[in-house]
Amino acid sequence: MDLDFSRAEQDFRAEVRDWLAAHVPAPLPSLDTPEGFAAHRAWEAELAAARLSVVSWPAAYGGRDASLIDWLIFEEEYWAAGAPARVGQNGIFLLAPTLMAFGTEEQRRTWLPRMARADDVWAQAWSEPEAGSDLAALTSRAVRADGGWRLYGHKTWSSRASYASHGFGLFRTSGARHRGLTYLMFPMDEVTVRPIAQLDGLPGFAELFFDGVLVPDSMVIGEVGDGWRIAMAATSSERGLTLRSPGRFLATADRLVALARDADPVLADRAVRCWTDAEAYRLHTFGTARRLMAGEEAGPATSMGKVFWSELDLRMHTLAVELLGDRAGETPWLDGFLFSLAGPIYAGTNEIQRTIIAERVLGLPR
């Protein structure tokens, strides 16, 4: 049990820190606007050119074969430097781990290097109007056709789909609730996309309408009918580690403490508690990373992390907005606050996570 970073880990941190200090741009326009989306893609390309966009991936796909600990170090530095949001995050943190675990080598070689440079930006297309928490109730279909599969149906709440080039999601290939689902990728070209404005007024989501789009077999991930298992494997990494690493919350906590420096002790106490909770998430994650590096599965315990980080993020932004009062809108805190409100909803609501913890971690009856 120690917290001593090796020489190599320290050198890596220094390299990342120096590079970011020299390259992080002034705040970009929101990635939910056309100009902002383009600017964020350009930033991803710049990161990729320094081989910093996906450090934990194999070098063959644009990464550095970095360990999970290195990746956590990268994330700490990235968010501390105030670097831009990651426009490709749903591809990088959800689709890529799925392709690494269940895809073919051809799929990995085709899609991962392009994803690493944000040549393609991927949207997640899981949810449907009648299938939210009850994801397996989804009804969008993939029908066997000459040369592949034809997609039909209606997906919604797909983040960044307003501008994304590709999507990935679950489609029904037979009636069986779980065994009838297949994981597919598709280009957005022939999908009808209807942007949906979020609380901030920008089209951060979109609805997707499929009317017989044809995708070749090479766009199927894993076996036909194995989509549920593949998707669930991806969610444990989404909830636990990769989607929201500690670095983001540590940076927010540091800024919150600076904001609360001269605040009334009651408010300052809330800020410091958030800071120590962000530390708890960091340390907890170091423990999880070690277990993963030793070959263990993340498993349902990652649901605890999802509840913890989302509720911490909400507390931090709520306090910041309270401290700033009318001036909140002149700072990035207001947008951050609006986004933090979504944390307990996306990636599986916190109610669903608590049920998972109770049943699969604690062993309470269904």
Place this chain on the structure above:
Amino acid sequence: MNFAFTPDQLALAQTVRDVLAAHCPPRALRTGRLPAWDRLAEVGFFGLLVPPEADGLGLGLTDALPALEETGRACLPGPVVETAVAAPYLLPGLPKLASGEIRVAVLPPGAAFAPDADLADLVVVARPGGARLVSRDSVRLTPRPGADPCRPLFDVAYTGSTPLERPLEPALLRATVATAAQLIGVARRLLELSVEYARTRRQFGAPIGSFQAVKHLLADVAIAVSFAAPLVHRAAVSADAQERDAPEPGGGDTAWRDARTAKAAAGEAAVLAARSALQTHGAIGYTEELDLRFWLARAWSLSAAYGGAAEHRAAVRAPVLAGDTRRYP
């Protein structure tokens, strides 16, 4: 960087766990004041932190932490933290400490009473002018009421005392962290007891653990314990690092920040676990007869020992706001 306990550290905890399972079962809490102490002494538990010159193993706090958590899980009575953790720093050369033949109680600064002082050969009493060492024959103890039946409190008066040569601070720091580790053990046991009960108790034709309100209550306990524990582990690493790297004055600030953070989080997690355990059990939990009461009481007594959560959080506030946001242990 390897933020996980080593096989040796875990094996030590397993040994202690086995000893306590055999010799400190819940029924022993009703009959004896010192169940399993002789057996723990046999496996060397009381010498873990004692320097080798005094027949101890000279281990660090981190090494002993999982074993200390086990003493909380078993609700082991007696001045465990004081004898096994504080005393090796206060009285490092004391003969018979490592062998478990001598027991030590502590009246910490700011506390009104000394827990388990009836079992102590020596009582360390914090006093504004410097801590005093009081031996069994010169102490006069008056029992005081308290919440924990297995951790009785005593008012301490004495006729004679000697000054304590060593500073109290390093021992208090380690006792605070060790108590936090015990609280994690208490909380984990409370959660296990709640889950066991929720699986078997039936109402409305179903186990109460199948109701979502009960599930979510216990899920929140699991989350609180899971995120408090790493803070306690880090506090031990910081305490050991302070001893190794920066024994000079001021070097202990980060160690104290981490110890206080850990104690606050562990105390809050244990109190939440106690509150939720009682709610899960309903009326049977509100009885003297059910063993649950021992763990409830231990959560309350230890969460207050060596400073409560609010006190520690208040003390951490100023340095963090002033910029002590250093992240290495």
